[in-house]
Amino acid sequence: MRFEIVGGGAIGLLYGARLALAGYPVTIWTRTRKQAELLSDEGIELVAGGTIHTIDVSASPITECSRPVERTSEHKVLLITVKQPQLTAVLLEYIRLIAEEGDIVVGLQNGVGHIESIQHSLPGRIVLAGVTTEGALRHGLRTVEHTGEGVLSIGEYRSTSLTEASGDELLSQSDRMIRESRQKMLMNALSKAGIAIELSNEMNNRVYQKLLVNAVINPLTALFDVRNGELVHHPARLSLMKALHEETLSVLTASGMDDDGTSWDRLLQVCDRTSGNISSMLSDVRAGRLTEIEWINGGVCRLADDAGVNASLNRSVMHMVQAMFKS
Missing domain, CATH: 3.40.50.720 (NAD(P)-binding Rossmann-like Domain)
Structure with missing residues (x-):
């Protein structure tokens, strides 16, 4: 091979x-x-x-x-x-x-x-x-x-x-x-x-689970210019994380993802385990490269449109990250 x-x-x-x-x-x-x-x-x-x-x-x-x-x-x-x-x-x-x-x-x-x-x-x-x-x-x-x-x-x-x-x-x-x-x-x-x-026989679920994590951590670390672990130690940022997580979870479950009730805990564990990491989106922003925001939070928005549910917060963070670059 x-x-x-x-x-x-x-x-x-x-x-x-x-x-x-x-x-x-x-x-x-x-x-x-x-x-x-x-x-x-x-x-x-x-x-x-x-x-x-x-x-x-x-x-x-x-x-x-x-x-x-x-x-x-x-x-x-x-x-x-x-x-x-x-x-x-x-x-x-x-x-x-x-x-x-x-x-x-x-x-x-x-x-x-x-x-x-x-x-x-x-x-x-x-x-x-x-x-x-x-x-x-x-x-x-x-x-x-x-x-x-x-x-x-x-x-x-x-x-x-x-x-x-x-x-x-x-x-x-x-x-x-x-x-x-x-x-x-x-x-x-x-x-x-x-x-x-x-x-895995459940790759759709795995893809959605990773999308859920990326849709919260990547845009917020990029917007606030912080490492992964710094998100949870600021009350206002933690509140925004929670709101973005809840909205994204509702979109993904409406799109067919199984919700076992542990996604928020898993998200916090990822932040803790990768606390010193610079997210790929923040790295791209710092380097002036095109980010994956259109396929992460933009992907959530497209799934929301298909399912007929709200994704206004995902749409907002997508537009804010896109606005960080000159047209």
């Missing part, structure tokens, strides 16, 4: 390094030639547990992928680790050249809408949703620090609007057995690489 990782950010480098350390062939597909050359020449530098590892990987700029990747006898897995703003139609066309029919493709984006886009663009591939709670921080173009242990959950994501497009209902028993076999191979490979992994 070989791994093609689309995106040279923190999660892409973290998983690429760990898989390569376990002996699997890994290619990192980067946005820039500069990063690809650096990774090819010097490898990934992984900082974990007080130890620094240098791991050799292959790397290429994805924009130079002009023809289908040569077929091999090895099963191929693509991990798409770019953020939602980078998951464009143009990028998906490049990914079509890398992913053959029957290959596993895992979308690891925050927010909602990405799996549907991947399914539409990559018919015949085994498209899985992925949700990770790993902590990682990239330093420069080739160095990644593993800042917190977590779990990677993967599984099939069901969208009623994509039943016809995905064709899952037309799979023969033989095809489904092949899918299940390749998923088990993937699970074994990730486990061998030391990645805590679970195959």
Whole structure:
């Protein structure tokens, strides 16, 4: 089994390094030639547990992928680790050249809408949703620090609007057995690489649960310019967190998420466990990059419109984050 990782950010480098350390062939597909050359020449530098590892990987700029990747006898897995703003139609066309029919493709984006886009663009591939709670921080173009242990959950994501497009209902028993076999191979490979992994039959729930956390923490840390843990120690911010959580929870449960009554406690636990972390949205704001607000809180607003429920607070924080950038 070989791994093609689309995106040279923190999660892409973290998983690429760990898989390569376990002996699997890994290619990192980067946005820039500069990063690809650096990774090819010097490898990934992984900082974990007080130890620094240098791991050799292959790397290429994805924009130079002009023809289908040569077929091999090895099963191929693509991990798409770019953020939602980078998951464009143009990028998906490049990914079509890398992913053959029957290959596993895992979308690891925050927010909602990405799996549907991947399914539409990559018919015949085994498209899985992925949700990770790993902590990682990239330093420069080739160095990644593993800042917190977590779990990677993967599984099939069901969208009623994509039943016809995905064709899952037309799979023969033989095809489904092949899918299940390749998923088990993937699970074994990730486990061998030391990645805590679970195959979930409830990925819609997992995606919504992560969306709930991101819809509260990301925009508020970006707006107040604070680390995750600082949100809960300010009474007014804590009150705003609570209101945003309640509204988002009502939208997601109306959209089909199971509510077990513990989501607020889980949110507080995430703030505590990642208290020193700078959220990805705050990092993007500080760097002047396009944020994922349109796919996180904007995604909540679209779900609310579909379900006919209120999402005025989500809409407000989305507009405020968008207003932080010059038009």
